[in-house]
Amino acid sequence: xxxxxxxxxxxxxxxxxxxxxxxxxxxxxxxxxxRLTVPHGHNYxxxxxxxxxxxxxxxxxxxxxxxxxxxxxxxxxxxxHADLNADPLxxxxxPTTENLAIAIWELLAPKLGPDRLQRVRVWEDPTLYxxxxxx
Amino acid sequence: MSTTTAPSGLALTRVYHFSxxxxxxxxxxxxxxxxxxxxACARPHGHNYxxxxxxAGAVDPRTGMLIDVGRVDEVxxxxxxxxxxxxxxxxxxxxxxxxxTGESLARAFWRxxxxxxxxxxxxxxxxxxxxxxxxxxxxxx
Numbered sequence: 001x002x003x004x005x006x007x008x009x010x011x012x013x014x015x016x017x018x019x020x021x022x023x024x025x026x027x028x029x030x031x032x033x034x035r036l037t038v039p040h041g042h043n044y045x046x047x048x049x050x051x052x053x054x055x056x057x058x059x060x061x062x063x064x065x066x067x068x069x070x071x072x073x074x075x076x077x078x079x080x081h082a083d084l085n086a087d088p089l090x091x092x093x094x095p096t097t098e099n100l101a102i103a104i105w106e107l108l109a110p111k112l113g114p115d116r117l118q119r120v121r122v123w124e125d126p127t128l129y130x131x132x133x134x135x
Numbered sequence: 136m137s138t139t140t141a142p143s144g145l146a147l148t149r150v151y152h153f154s155x156x157x158x159x160x161x162x163x164x165x166x167x168x169x170x171x172x173x174x175a176c177a178r179p180h181g182h183n184y185x186x187x188x189x190x191a192g193a194v195d196p197r198t199g200m201l202i203d204v205g206r207v208d209e210v211x212x213x214x215x216x217x218x219x220x221x222x223x224x225x226x227x228x229x230x231x232x233x234x235x236t237g238e239s240l241a242r243a244f245w246r247x248x249x250x251x252x253x254x255x256x257x258x259x260x261x262x263x264x265x266x267x268x269x270x271x272x273x274x275x276x
Contacts, residue, residue, distance in 0.1 A: 033198075093196070096194075096199035097147070098194045098200060099194060102145070119144075126150065127150045128148070128150070130145065130148070130201075131144070132144055
């Protein structure tokens with residue numbers, strides 16, 4: 001009997017963005033995105049969930065301080081107080097919450113291992129979040 | 136970044152709020168039986184409810200969006216929140232015949248929202264009755 005356990009750690013970062021597609025006219029951007037075309041920002045909350053079997057020696061799925069270090073270096077330092085539209089990751093895609101969740105997964109999966117990384121949840125604000133469980 | 140492909144595990148959740156009165160009672164039972172079955176919940180009371188609507192699907196590579204959240208807001212406002220906010224749930228025509236437990240409300244809201252949203256996008260409806268009670272409803276696609 002070996003069940004799986006899940007550990008989730010929460011992170012926060014503040015970032016600015018706007019919804020804008022360069023190839024579109026001002027009118028088209030306005031029609032599709034409305035007031036989201038205006039540069040604005042959010043206090044994002046990021047929940048990173050790691051799953052796996054419990055290491056019987058340590059009693060842990062993952063050392064949460066290791067998780068903290070990896071996510072801080074890879075995601076928080078990159079996006080905190082940053083303009084998301086200026087990040088190379090969002091040069092060709094709109095920094096929506098959906099794309100941000102996918103981008104964070106793709107940044108973290110190589111460092112944490114896609115088998116260990118269970119879910120990335122990005123809260124744009126307390127009323128909206130996106131879950132990405134991988135491809 | 137292979138984000139233009141259709142990711143399978145993507146879901147967006149929006150959290151809404153309404154306040155309403157209700158009581159738990161099966162109209163087929165006597166007042167005494169309802170009181171025994173539902174205890175304090177059989178008395179008229181109310182809650183600050185939260186409704187979580189989860190939609191799933193792929194990102195439109197042009198817009199970066201899974202769905203137009205503004206459109207979801209309009210649907211939920213029109214079809215659910217506008218009908219139940221600051222009302223007694225037992226008097227809401229759309230909830231006729233529903234015993235207004237959290238799980239039954241979640242199922243009733245699912246049945247209202249699924250046909251009002253783009254086909255197949257609704258993944259889950261959750262009703263948070265109090266900080267201690269949370270109910271979710273899903274149907275296979």
